[in-house]
Amino acid sequence: xxxxxxxxxxKIIQEARTLVEITERKREYQRMWYKKxxxxxxxxxxxxxxxxxxxxxxxxATLSCTECGFSHPAAIDFHHIKKDPSNRAVNQLVKDGRYSxxxxxxxKKCIPLCSNCHRILHxxxxx
Ligand SMILES: [Zn+2]
Numbered sequence: 709x710x711x712x713x714x715x716x717x718x719k720i721i722q723e724a725r726t727l728v729e730i731t732e733r734k735r736e737y738q739r740m741w742y743k744k745x746x747x748x749x750x751x752x753x754x755x756x757x758x759x760x761x762x763x764x765x766x767x768x769a770t771l772s773c774t775e776c777g778f779s780h781p782a783a784i785d786f787h788h789i790k791k792d793p794s795n796r797a798v799n800q801l802v803k804d805g806r807y808s809x810x811x812x813x814x815x816k817k818c819i820p821l822c823s824n825c826h827r828i829l830h831x832x833x834x835x
Contacts, residue, residue, distance in 0.1 A: 757805055764807055773822035775829075785826040786818040 742749065765781045772779035786798040795817060801810035814820075821829065 760805065760807055764802065764810075771820040773825050774819045775821055775825035778822040778824075780822075783822045783824075784820050785823055786814050787821045787826055787829065788817050789819060790817065792817075 768781040768784055769779070771781075771784050773784070788795045796809070796813050798810050798813055798818065801807075801813065
């Protein structure tokens with residue numbers, strides 16, 4: 709018999725190779741699946757994105773400015789109450805389709821303000 713340490717190492721290497729092969733086969737399957745179903749997949753993704761955006765706008769329409777009470781989904785901004793490096797731009801999260809992250813950010817750290825009140829508030833900060 710050979711060196712048991714060497715045999716153990718060879719076994720570990722063989723297991724790693726097997727894992728790599730399985731991963732490559734999975735990737736190839738996914739590539740083939742996508743090639744075959746790309747249009748259906750894209751249409752489904754578009755529909756989901758559209759539905760989620762509509763839900764977002766519907767929710768936003770229920771909000772009103774905490775300063776003046778104005779309410780319109782196109783005019784509502786989210787103002788971070790505290791300046792903090794961990795604050796995340798809500799508009800960017802929404803653009804990226806990350807609605808849950810955006811909602812969490814708003815619930816924890818923001819107040820709704822209309823665009824005018826938001827601008828005025830920041831204008832006062834630099835005065
Ligand atoms: Zn306002």
